[in-house]
Amino acid sequence: MGAQPLAGSSWSGRGRRWLPLFCGALAVRLLYWAFVHPGWIPDSDADQYVQLARNLAGGRGFSLQYPQLEVHPTAFRPPLYPALLAPGAWLAGDALWPARLLQAVIGSGTAVLAGVLAARVGGRRAGVIATALVAVYPPLLANDTVTLTEPLGLGLVLAALLLVDDERWVAAGLAGGLLLLTRPNAYLAIAVLAVWAARTIGWRRGLGLAAVAGLVLVPWLVRNQIQVGTWKSTTSDGFTMSAVYGLPAQRVGHFIDPTEAPEYHDDHHILARFDEAEWNDMLMDEAIEAVKANPGYVGDVLWENVGGYFELAPSLNTYPEVSDGRHMGFRRATLPLFWVVTIIGVTGIVTHRRHRLIQVTALLTAQFTVLSLLLVAPPRLRGPFDVMCCIGAGLALSHLWAVVGGRTVVSDVTMVTTEGDSVRTMRS
Numbered sequence: 001m002g003a004q005p006l007a008g009s010s011w012s013g014r015g016r017r018w019l020p021l022f023c024g025a026l027a028v029r030l031l032y033w034a035f036v037h038p039g040w041i042p043d044s045d046a047d048q049y050v051q052l053a054r055n056l057a058g059g060r061g062f063s064l065q066y067p068q069l070e071v072h073p074t075a076f077r078p079p080l081y082p083a084l085l086a087p088g089a090w091l092a093g094d095a096l097w098p099a100r101l102l103q104a105v106i107g108s109g110t111a112v113l114a115g116v117l118a119a120r121v122g123g124r125r126a127g128v129i130a131t132a133l134v135a136v137y138p139p140l141l142a143n144d145t146v147t148l149t150e151p152l153g154l155g156l157v158l159a160a161l162l163l164v165d166d167e168r169w170v171a172a173g174l175a176g177g178l179l180l181l182t183r184p185n186a187y188l189a190i191a192v193l194a195v196w197a198a199r200t201i202g203w204r205r206g207l208g209l210a211a212v213a214g215l216v217l218v219p220w221l222v223r224n225q226i227q228v229g230t231w232k233s234t235t236s237d238g239f240t241m242s243a244v245y246g247l248p249a250q251r252v253g254h255f256i257d258p259t260e261a262p263e264y265h266d267d268h269h270i271l272a273r274f275d276e277a278e279w280n281d282m283l284m285d286e287a288i289e290a291v292k293a294n295p296g297y298v299g300d301v302l303w304e305n306v307g308g309y310f311e312l313a314p315s316l317n318t319y320p321e322v323s324d325g326r327h328m329g330f331r332r333a334t335l336p337l338f339w340v341v342t343i344i345g346v347t348g349i350v351t352h353r354r355h356r357l358i359q360v361t362a363l364l365t366a367q368f369t370v371l372s373l374l375l376v377a378p379p380r381l382r383g384p385f386d387v388m389c390c391i392g393a394g395l396a397l398s399h400l401w402a403v404v405g406g407r408t409v410v411s412d413v414t415m416v417t418t419e420g421d422s423v424r425t426m427r428s
Helices: 011-036 044-057 080-092 097-122 124-136 150-165 169-180 187-201 203-227 237-245 247-252 267-272 276-293 296-309 314-323 328-334 336-351 356-374 379-405
Strands: 413-418 421-426
Touching: 011 097, 011 124, 044 080, 080 097, 080 150, 097 124, 097 150, 097 356, 097 379, 124 379, 150 169, 150 187, 150 356, 150 379, 169 187, 169 203, 187 203, 187 356, 237 247, 237 276, 237 296, 247 276, 267 276, 276 296, 296 314, 296 356, 296 379, 314 328, 314 379, 328 336, 336 379, 356 379
Parallel strands: none
Antiparallel strands: 413 421
């Protein structure tokens, strides 16, 4: 008989005990909004999500002007986040406060989910510390009052992990499908979750998780084929690959926007933009050919991205941080905290490396990290790594507290055998 939660261990019941921490995380985000970055104006990716939401609210469907000259049906961005922003755009028009408030709520929920995961590994104290760290950690806080998808993606990954741990594979599959509608490059993450579910609760349920995630994605793919002319979930992969690995990018040695760079202003490239799917495929083909001609450039990109991603060369992050709407004075003042949390967090992860939740979380974090390092690695995309370090720091500090106090740390998930049946007690 499989492990089952005891009565009173429902997510809603446990959620009430985490409500004060959620409120604390939300208060921190509102204070950051009010005192650090009250006048934020969306730009680049953040602006595109706002424009998509406004077009949805205005009855124009999932449409965007970029990268063309007029509003058109698009698949350049994934649909879930703009759909969540649309009600606020419908109610408040061009005002940004509904979107920023929603982002703060999502980020606060993600902080609590990180704490729940830490609590299942290292006990309630570890969970509280991890939640507090995510709540105040500047690299994560900076994402949580601007219109970017990272907090939503992180929350869905953590929710799917916890649902698999609860043996709720259908709900985990739904969370995985929503993740694909938020981060289209999350296919490998779904594969990791499905394999983990297969190993822990049976291969049928693992396959079922992947199938449910796929079913959630299918309507979006059908819509893209009908309105955009592609079965792909997004039409931005060619843009990204060309911006990083295209011949113009290789010549200058850094990211180049294929919609702005003079090298892409010939008639062939400009006209291709009016068929978004064709434009995406063309840019992807050009980037692949450029990599084939100079495969060593992949190593150059990887090396530079390591410097920015891990703050070994903080100056590399100036342009992406400004573009993503981060307050540079606040960033410079709080940057040393990155090293403190990272060192303590990695220590905690290594110490608890045998726990299955830590193993699968580390694997998911690793695949997101590698993908960023191979393509683009601004600090906002470092979210999975930063959350993992906050979880690890919660475990390490809780363990240190217990050692100093001479107490034993008890995980929030224990197994009790009664007449041959496995029973899981949930205290988180």
